[in-house]
Amino acid sequence: MRVNHKIHIHAPIDTVFDWVANNDKVPLWMEGLDATEYTSYRDPDNPTGTTFRQRMTEFGRTVEYAGEITDYQFPTLLAVTLKHPRFTMNVSYKLSEGSEGVWLHYEVSLVEGDGMVSKLTKMMGWYLKKVASTQLNKIKELAEQKNSPES
Template sequence: MPNFSHSIEVSKPPSEVFPWLLEQDKVPQWTSDLERYDVDGPLGVGTRVTQKLTVAGGIALDMEITEYSPPSGAATAFETNGVKVTSAYILAENGGGTRLTQTLDAQASGFTAKMLIPIVQGRLEGKLKEDLERLKGLLEG
């Protein structure tokens, strides 16, 4: 999967946007198809996060926080069905507000995984864009 990136402009400073990206009480408010979101311990590098999504009959993603630099960025990684996925959030101050960019990179390790990526890519990119727009709406409410 080619690297995917989507940015939004939010009228709040990075310090007010950053907590919404990983905190257990905030993520479910803006993430579609999310059934459960559990954080195993205090947020930081190495913390495990489990997301249970209702798509495709229910998917549980066991993620690890691989970068945690409030309020400028965070990253997570997980592997599912032979695909290693890394996702990053980059926050940049922008005239009193924030430019929030989410990137996603998926690397397939086998033939089946390589065949699966084009099938889910468009839907996943659409979901991520919609989720970021929902987050913007919540923050600017």
């Protein structure tokens, strides 16, 4: 299953990418994110291959994902893989400059790990679309707020 969502943001591409890739800022737009802990060295100039553990609260339960940064191209691409015992998610944030701002393209593909997930695919698709919309709207709000003349 694959979910795509895109949004136009009136802010410089560097600003938007910072909101997407800066671990200090991610909890401000990713609801339920409790902690991200690197499990390997993270080269700030080229973090591709860095592994991490992410702890989230989902539906009232704590869930842990093993993650890896699979592609990083400042300021246009961040891609990660998140592994759960029942499934794997491949997530990418692609940025491109457009007229008066940036297009942020989000894509998540869900790779089913067991039969339980396949039974819940329709519900998970709806949930992933809702999460994508909420997260991208929050990134837009934060990036545009930082970019506004008053800030």
